[in-house]
Amino acid sequence: MLEMSECENTQTDSNIITEEFIALEDFSATGAEQLSFSAGDTLLVHEQVCADWWWAERSGCFGYVPSAFLHRRVEDVEDAWQDEEYFSSYGTLKLHLEMLSDRPRTETYRQVIVSNCAALRGKVVMDLGCGTGVISLFCGRLAQPAAVYAVEASSVAEHTEKLVKLNRCDDVVTVFRSRAEDLMLPSKVDVLVSEWMGNCLLVDVLVSEWMGNCLLFEFMVESVLRVRDRWLKDGGMMWPSSASLSLVPCQAHADYSQKMEFWENLYGLDFSCLQPVAREEFFSKPKFSHQLDPDDCLSSPCDVITLDMHTLSVSDLEKLRGEFRFTIERAGTLHGFAAWFSTFFRSLDEGGQPLELNTGPHAESTHWKQTLFMFDGPIGVEEGDCVGGAITLQRNPIWRRHMSITIEWRMKRRNDTTFSEKSSKRFPMWR
Numbered sequence: 001m002l003e004m005s006e007c008e009n010t011q012t013d014s015n016i017i018t019e020e021f022i023a024l025e026d027f028s029a030t031g032a033e034q035l036s037f038s039a040g041d042t043l044l045v046h047e048q049v050c051a052d053w054w055w056a057e058r059s060g061c062f063g064y065v066p067s068a069f070l071h072r073r074v075e076d077v078e079d080a081w082q083d084e085e086y087f088s089s090y091g092t093l094k095l096h097l098e099m100l101s102d103r104p105r106t107e108t109y110r111q112v113i114v115s116n117c118a119a120l121r122g123k124v125v126m127d128l129g130c131g132t133g134v135i136s137l138f139c140g141r142l143a144q145p146a147a148v149y150a151v152e153a154s155s156v157a158e159h160t161e162k163l164v165k166l167n168r169c170d171d172v173v174t175v176f177r178s179r180a181e182d183l184m185l186p187s188k189v190d191v192l193v194s195e196w197m198g199n200c201l202l203v204d205v206l207v208s209e210w211m212g213n214c215l216l217f218e219f220m221v222e223s224v225l226r227v228r229d230r231w232l233k234d235g236g237m238m239w240p241s242s243a244s245l246s247l248v249p250c251q252a253h254a255d256y257s258q259k260m261e262f263w264e265n266l267y268g269l270d271f272s273c274l275q276p277v278a279r280e281e282f283f284s285k286p287k288f289s290h291q292l293d294p295d296d297c298l299s300s301p302c303d304v305i306t307l308d309m310h311t312l313s314v315s316d317l318e319k320l321r322g323e324f325r326f327t328i329e330r331a332g333t334l335h336g337f338a339a340w341f342s343t344f345f346r347s348l349d350e351g352g353q354p355l356e357l358n359t360g361p362h363a364e365s366t367h368w369k370q371t372l373f374m375f376d377g378p379i380g381v382e383e384g385d386c387v388g389g390a391i392t393l394q395r396n397p398i399w400r401r402h403m404s405i406t407i408e409w410r411m412k413r414r415n416d417t418t419f420s421e422k423s424s425k426r427f428p429m430w431r
């Protein structure tokens with residue numbers, strides 16, 4: 001990043017304005033003339049002194065701020081939710097086929113309905129983001145609810161109508177083609193069931209054919225919470241009832257070898273000057289759908305973030321942080337961390353057993369697999385070493401389906417008494 005001194009020699013770039021910007025990320029000032037701020041803060045920019053540094057004000061304090069951390073106010077950004085391309089991606093069968101083909105995922109929801117079928121009798125259920133309506137059909141065929149509201153915003157809802165009739169559920173299941181947040185319903189519901197989870201719990205990554213195979217991100221959980229607050233009866237049940245993000249320090253020799261070591265000796269030639277480029281291109285963002293081999297786990301995993309879906313608020317989603325402390329259980333190479341999620345479904349019956357969908361490396365593989373966060377360089381570790389730190393999921397204040405994940409860690413060798421300096425790496429998803 002440009003230093004202040006270089007900036008002052010380029011007065012010609014100066015541009016006097018008075019415009020509000022939103023901070024995308026936290027910034028800590030490294031000099032008295034700089035102004036610190038947090039993600040989501042509104043800054044009043046008075047002068048774009050040069051391309052990289054602007055003179056700004058926040059709550060009466062003035063200072064230089066890095067322009068890269070700022071974005072025009074959200075109302076200037078058309079369609080911060082990118083709903084059109086998002087819902088269009090669900091208008092075709094491709095993504096529904098992928099989700100329905102995921103047996104552990106779909107079978108878990110079927111089991112939830114079966115094991116609660118007695119308690120569901122006479123209840124009103126909403127299936128939020130029902131897609132082809134498979135969960136609603138489970139309710140209609142395997143239990144006797146009073147009514148099921150199958151809510152789906154994309155054009156796949158036309159097919160859902162037919163599937164409900166074909167499976168003789170149209171006396172119980174009603175399909176609403178609408179964004180769930182915009183719904184007007186005849187009554188509140190006893191149960192709000194939804195399958196909203198993503199690769200890193202909150203954000204699902206989907207390849208949008210509609211957008212020419214570019215990556216799109218979901219952030220469906222906000223819709224689930226808003227609909228809960230408006231339509232779930234007091235004491236009603238959320239399925240999933242809770243969700244947790246798990247993390248484990250891991251090896252990834254294949255990825256490191258194929259993406260980094262690969263350049264060292266290519267047909268007798270030295271391509272190693274490309275390694276910094278490869279690091280930026282392949283290791284600066286999370287690797288989704290990574291199949292983590294259980295033998296590559298260097299420690300027992302731990303739940304770093306747990307969400308109680310009955311009490312979680314939308315504002316909680318802006319920034320979620322979880323701490324961790326791993327003891328390395330076997331010598332190896334620490335290439336980074338792997339993450340996945342589990343969801344839990346409380347029983348409607350008092351004292352009934354909860355059901356769990358675990359997408360970790362020790363469970364049956366799902367379409368999400370795991371997510372790999374690669375460090376810039378591998379770290380040799382021994383049994384008894386300790387890795388402590390924190391993971392932060394920071395939502396993008398502008399692009400509401402995007403977030404960044406920052407992992408901070410320190411090492412303590414088994415014979416040392418103190419931890420190393422803190423290392424930190426931010427993985428944007430996507431802006």
Ligand SMILES: N=C(N)NC/C=C/[C@H]1O[C@@H](n2cnc3c(N)ncnc32)[C@H](O)[C@@H]1O
Nearest residue numbers: 090129131152153154179180196197204223
């Ligand atoms: N990624 C995972 N796990 N599940 C994706 C599940 C996504 C399905 O839910 C629908 N959906 C998402 N958000 C809403 C909403 N606010 N209102 C109505 N329907 C919605 C999408 O169109 C997909 O069909």
